[in-house]
Amino acid sequence: MTRALRAALALSLLAGAVEAQSSQFGIRGLGIPLRPLSVRAKATGGGFGLFDAESAINPAAIAGARFVTASFQTVQSWSRSENPVGSANVQDNRYPGVVVSGPIGGTNLALAFSVNGYTDRNFVLGSTDTLVLRDVAVEVHDTLRSQGGISDLRVAVGWRRSNALGFGVGFHLITGSNRIDSRRAFSDSKYLGASEAFTYSYLGFGLSGGVTLRVGTALTLGGVVRFDEKLRVDRDTSRVGTTDLPTTVSGGARLQVGPRVLLSGSALFRNWSVADKDLIDQGGIGSVNITEFNAGAEILTDVRRPSRRPIRLGIHHATLPFPFQVGEKTSETGVSIGTGMRFVGDRAGVDLALQRIWRKGATGFSETATLLTVGVSLRP
Amino acid sequence: MKRLLPYLVAGSAAFAAAACQEKLASPAECPEFCPGGGLQVQDILIDADVGGDTTYSGYIGYQQMEALLVSNSPDAGQARAFLTFPKRSDSVVVDGSTVFLDVDSIAVTLELVGRDSLMPGLKLFLYRIPPDLDSTTTVSQLDAAMTEANFIDSVIVHDTLRRGTVRAVLLPEKFVRLASLAESDSGRLGMAVRVTANEPTGARFGAVGSTLAGAPNLIRYGRVNVPDTSRVKQTSGTLAERTNYAIDIPPEPLPGRLTIGGKRASRSQIRFTIPRALRDSGVVLRATLELTPVGPIRGVPHDPATMLIRTILADLGPKSPVAVDFAAEGKVVAGETEVVRTEVLSVVTSWFGFGNPRPTTIFLGLSPEAGTFVLPEFETSRSATGRPRLRITYALPTRPGHP
Secondary structure (H helix, E strand, C coil): CHHHHHHHHHHHHCCCCCCCCCCHHHCCCCCEECCCCCHHHHHCCCCCHHHCCCCCCCHHHHCCCCCCEEEEEEEEEEEEEEECCEEEEEEEEECCCEEEEEECCCCCEEEEEEEEEEEECCEEEEEEEEEEECCEEEEEEEEEEEEEEEEEEEEEEEEECCCCEEEEEEEEEEEEEEEEEEEEEECCCCCCCEEEEEEEEEEEEEEEEEEEEEECCCEEEEEEEEEECCEEEEECCEEEEEECCCEEEEEEEEEEECCCEEEEEEEEEECHHHHHHHHHHCCCCCCCCEEEEEEEEEECCCCCCCCCCCEEEEEEEEECCCCCCCCCCCEEEEEEEEEEEEECCCCEEEEEEEEEEEEECCCCCEEEEEEEEEEEEECC | CCCHHHHHHHHHHHHHHHHCCCECEEECCCCCCCCCCCCEEEEEEEEECCCCCEEECCCCCHHHCCCEEEECCCCCCCEEEEEEECCCCCEEEECCEEEECEEEEEEEEEEEEEECCCCCCCEEEEEEECCCCCCCCCHHHHHHHCCHHHEEEEEECCCCCCCEEEEEEECHHHHHHHCCCCHHHCCCEEEEEEEECCCCCEEEECCCCCCCCCCCEEEEEEECCCCCHHHCEEEEEEECCEEEEEECCCCCCCCCCEECECCCCEEEEEEECCCHHHHHHCEEEEEEEEECECCCCECCCCCCEEEEEEEECCCCHHHCCEEEEEEEEEEECCCCCCCEEEECHHHHHCCCCCCCCCCCEEEEEEECCCCCCCECEECCCCCCCCCCEEEEEEEECCCCCCC
């Protein structure tokens, strides 16, 4: 437990290191929603997220934790964005979630601390225009840079009711900031470039509850409900409003098919439409409800050592909550593959996930991204 | 584990190499798909406060004049330079010993700092005059003193010489022309200078207080009687101790116009009222000061001057302290009749910012001060047309990045 507390302290220092993924689909609303998944869960398309103690989705998933485990990951993305005015290749590197979990000695309880991304709003937009100044056409170059996003800091407690049944509850601190930097440069050197910069900061709270239930020897069911309350939004030192955050409902199943194959699938619904009015009031386009479907498989290459280079495959499809235009649908589809290995008596491990993601909107906006995620797990 | 280590190291290195690159820009179609538009750019014309502009004179004396003006041009103003050399010693110090200098030639040098660069045939005429003339001396008085009897020498200025030394060399038979006019002069030598050229023109020369070039010099070349034959040839230079000039244009600025420059070193102050909201929130992108000449700007062609534009720290009238950190300058040429536009971005920028108390006043001066023929005279804020004004292009924040 002491180790877990130390790890929690370290986590609080890493609160700013949330997942980020520069994307033109993160321009609207609060950004592009992020999935608080472990590398293993990412490699299986997110299907294992409800049952994975290293993912911060279902607090009941930690109920079965037998060891203190700390895991963190880094992701490198290469993406190509296309929209009606052109295309660009974008690449970036970020440090997504950190999770520390472990049992509370002498009880059926487990505790987990995690920092994950909630939404990401990293993007840089470049545009060129011509203004008529003093009766002369002057070319201007605008750059709008947004850095930051919203993080989800979670403290979760899991209770192992029996070997088959686990419950969990999570308390979420939703916080973060978004630095906006707008610059305009003129092709005519007589004009001085101009810029403005400010910071949006966010604060909100949430509560999640989950369950895992093993049915028979092969099937495990999982579910989670999460309630997030209003998000307070400040621009520098002034309150600009509040944004209602959605309720999330998710359920899934995991199925053991023979000794080598583990299948999993889940679905998620999030009523982002509750934020619609608030976002419009703040000058935005609005938001819509989303659904998400995930499915994945883990195939063991060595039944005696299941953690030795299993093959993980997955697919997911999700709609996105913040459209470019009113009434527009945006979505994301991804396939993934990955593996992992453990060593030093299973005290350390490395997991890899390679994802290919396609995002598209109705007005000519599209994006393809390749994400390579490397995760490290330690059991002190 | 040992077998895995090389793979882990290699994999980590490859990943790190890829991970170090970051490129985030995407094209955008704004404002349709941008979260908020770009900065809002606007233009405003601000006239000078009526009655808030003034011309002050007398900022420098003859010791600080940047140049001596010499002219035979009615457009620039007839100008004559005059100067005084102190008494010259008849000996020089060689190796610690004072020895008599047997002079065999004398050179009078003037440092040319400006002229009509396209005017050929420039020629200087040097005259011996009384050494005690002062700043009240007029062109007429000098012309009266420049007689054939007092003529020292003339020197042709090469047509290609823009700046540099002009030298008149006198051989012994003309030495007498450098003698003091009167016993009471105590060996001091007064000298006056006038010019001619193919057409009326003017030229400028270094003065005692000039930072542009050295003062006039009287150099004597001669021999001394010393054992060391390599030290026999010696020179002795004497810089002018006083320099000044007379010009036949009114010394004080005429009322009803903003004047800068002139022999009296006039400076002008112009006050503007900038809307408070603009000062608090706007970002200046470009600022242009527009001044309308009352007529063709007086001066010598092809010899421009520089208008200095500064803001002030506190409005104390003629003694307002200027903020040298925020300055602008623009070229002023003779004969200009169109509106003179000067970029004053740094000056105007210094007025902006929330609660900025700095006076929104411009202080105009001319460089070289009291050392140029260019004499800009502009319409004032009381003029029916052509009053001073500022054209400011500015941006207002739009707070982009909304959800």
